[in-house]
Amino acid sequence: MRAIMAVMSVRMRREPPRFRVVHVRGVEPLTPCMVRVTFAGSELKGLVVDQPAASARLLLPSPPTRELVIPTWSGNEFLLPDGQRPVIRTFTPLGSESELAFDVVIHDGGIASEWVSVAETGDPAAVSGPGRGFVVDPAVERYVLAGDESAIPAIRQLLDALAPATAVTVFLDARPEARQELSRHPNATVEWTGSLLAAVRDQEITPRSHVWAAGEAAAMQAIRRHLFEERSVPRRQATIRGYWKHGSAGDNDVEGD
DSSP states (O other): OHHHHHHHHHHTOOOOOOOEEEEEEEEEEEETTEEEEEEEOGGGTTOOOOSTTOEEEEEEOOTTOOOOOOOEEOSSSEEOTTSOOOEEEEEOEEEETTEEEEEEEOOTTOHHHHHHHHOOTTOEEEEEEEEOOOOOOTTOOEEEEEEEGGGHHHHHHHHHHSOTTSEEEEEEEOOGGGOOOOOOOTTEEEEEOSOHHHHHHTSOOOTTEEEEEEEEHHHHHHHHHIIIIISOOOGGGEEEEEEEOTTOOSOOOOOOO
16 A cells, blocks of 8 residues: 555656747857857747746757657656657746746756757757746845856846845855856855855854755755754755756756755
């Protein structure tokens, strides 16, 4: 009975929003390590991103072909007609309805990196979303934002969304060539660091503070343990999201608070 219930619980995953077919409108390098790819298409109508640091899935043609095949939801994951897993990556979306863009981190061996490096206007793709974003709490007096290169787009959006009077401390762990100017929040300080955990550990977390951190899953788990177990920070005061895993090449399903 327990085995049956376990199987049923796996099959009960909520189906994500449908995939909408789009095409590449433009590709723009932001730094040597990040490229912005912009999509357009009539199927984007009704897709509204109304929260900062939200997420959206990007479906790419499966190598070696450039043909886009829309997968179906199996109850637990997306699968192609031949039973194989499609190429899906998760990004922070920018824009909505008429145009949607993703900032892609360029790194060796990345399927999305390889795809965007040769992407041309008109190339097909599909998007699904948006997923949950972040709800800004006006009662918070100070935010600590921490992330690696994959979190730069989300942190940029958070800085735009936070009130000018709110104090913000930003920590970013990125390659020197990946560093870029962020949104100009008038009450924010930005520090580039080699250890997000050490940076967060040194911060005073008051009852009117909130920590938002995102990046590699193991690094985020270490921050989560530090805040919740070592310092007993109430969970409502922290949002910790794993954006990717070392050694994992599949769809991103590791996000969590």
